[in-house]
Amino acid sequence: MTTFNDRQNSQEAIESLCAQSQLYTDAKITLGIYLLLSVVVVLFLNLILVPFTQHSLFGLTPIEGLSDYITLYTFILALIELFFVKRYIKSKRENAAKIQEYFDCLTYKLEWNNIVAGDKPDLELINKAYKKYLKRHNNLSSFHNWYTPNISDVTDENKINFLCQRENLSWDSDQRMGFSKLLGGCAMFVLLSCFIAGYNLGLDLKQYLLFLLIPSWPAVSYAYSSYAENKDTVQEKRILKTLIQDKLEDEITKRDVRLIQDVLYNSRKSAALIFDWYYGYYRDINQEGVSKATAQLVRKLIS
Numbered sequence: 431m432t433t434f435n436d437r438q439n440s441q442e443a444i445e446s447l448c449a450q451s452q453l454y455t456d457a458k459i460t461l462g463i464y465l466l467l468s469v470v471v472v473l474f475l476n477l478i479l480v481p482f483t484q485h486s487l488f489g490l491t492p493i494e495g496l497s498d499y500i501t502l503y504t505f506i507l508a509l510i511e512l513f514f515v516k517r518y519i520k521s522k523r524e525n526a527a528k529i530q531e532y533f534d535c536l537t538y539k540l541e542w543n544n545i546v547a548g549d550k551p552d553l554e555l556i557n558k559a560y561k562k563y564l565k566r567h568n569n570l571s572s573f574h575n576w577y578t579p580n581i582s583d584v585t586d587e588n589k590i591n592f593l594c595q596r597e598n599l600s601w602d603s604d605q606r607m608g609f610s611k612l613l614g615g616c617a618m619f620v621l622l623s624c625f626i627a628g629y630n631l632g633l634d635l636k637q638y639l640l641f642l643l644i645p646s647w648p649a650v651s652y653a654y655s656s657y658a659e660n661k662d663t664v665q666e667k668r669i670l671k672t673l674i675q676d677k678l679e680d681e682i683t684k685r686d687v688r689l690i691q692d693v694l695y696n697s698r699k700s701a702a703l704i705f706d707w708y709y710g711y712y713r714d715i716n717q718e719g720v721s722k723a724t725a726q727l728v729r730k731l732i733s
Contacts, residue, residue: 434582434590438537439574446536447573449559450529457522458703464515468507469649475500519703527698529556534691537577538591540684546692572713578724584731588682592674593727595690597720599671602701603664604716609704610660617653620646659702666697678727 437443528551535542542550577594584590624646628638670693677686 434537434577434587435575435579437539438576440536443533443536443576444570444573445560446529446533446556447576448563448567448570449556450526450533451573452559452563453522453526453529454703455706457519457526458705460515460518460522461703462705464507464511465649465652468504468511469646469652472500472504472507472648473646475503523701523703524699525551525555527695529559530698531691531695532556533576534594534694538594538687538691539587540591540687540691543688543692543695547695578721578728580725580728583728586682588684588687589678589731591687592678592682592690593724595687595694596671596674596727597724598694599667599674600720600723601716603667603671604719605704605709605712606660606664606701608712609708610657610664612708613653613657613660617650617657620649620653656702663697663701666693675727678731 432440528547531547532542532551534540577597581590581593584593624638624643670690674690
């Protein structure tokens with residue numbers, strides 16, 4: 431009979447974690463490239479190139495019809511986002527969430543819920559993403575003991591699963607709260623920078639809107655929408671975490687575990703993405719806090 435730690439550290443489990451990480455990374459890279467092209471490049475064109483050339487600053491030759499070319503460029507980007515970027519990110523995120531669900535069901539010994547999650551992820555998809563992950567990473571130690579290993583000191587399997595679900599909720603909430611604050615600050619910085627630049631360049635209202643505010647809107651829109659999505663997700667997960675913690679000392683059934691897991695899956699497949707650089711920077715800090723909280727709960731349950 432396999433133990434909890436045997437299951438979460440099995441080869442199949444590690445491959446699943448690598449695969450879901452790779453799919454999320456693919457989605458984040460695509461989002462990052464789109465934001466670079468739609469925000470950074472457009473802002474550069476409007477903030478630097480247009481004012482300097484169209485007003486003959488520094489002796490540069492004006493580029494005839496430059497604003498029209500920039501407008502065409504942004505229109506093409508909008509079409510790419512509509513017909514490719516959104517669909518690609520949605521597909522990658524949903525497949526990653528499905529593989530995470532597969533890992534959790536394997537670790538928790540939980541039945542797959544076809545009604546909520548649909549079909550199980552293709553093994554070919556997991557293997558392909560896993561192989562792709564190995565091309566960039568040699569060290570897989572971060573995927574071992576994904577959940578705090580001393581959770582296995584608890585004898586009730588349903589309580590073990592509840593503790594794991596609490597870790598998921600706590601970890602994700604902490605990450606999203608910090609990232610939301612960062613996004614809010616970035617949005618304010620962009621708006622303030624545009625205002626200062628417009629004032630220093632002596633732009634009138636039409637030029638300010640055309641050259642600065644409209645081109646910067648994708649950045650502001652992304653920051654605000656992600657901030658709002660993350661805030662709602664954090665609030666929902668904190669409520670769930672409180673419910674789990676309050677019920678830990680009561681009798682827990684497989685149905686309770688399944689209900690929480692369904693909510694987790696639905697959240698994962700639609701939640702705003704958090705870039706890997708942020709995730710990696712705060713990973714150890716968040717993991718330490720989550721593991722300490724789990725250890726305290728374990729000691730309380732077995733005492």
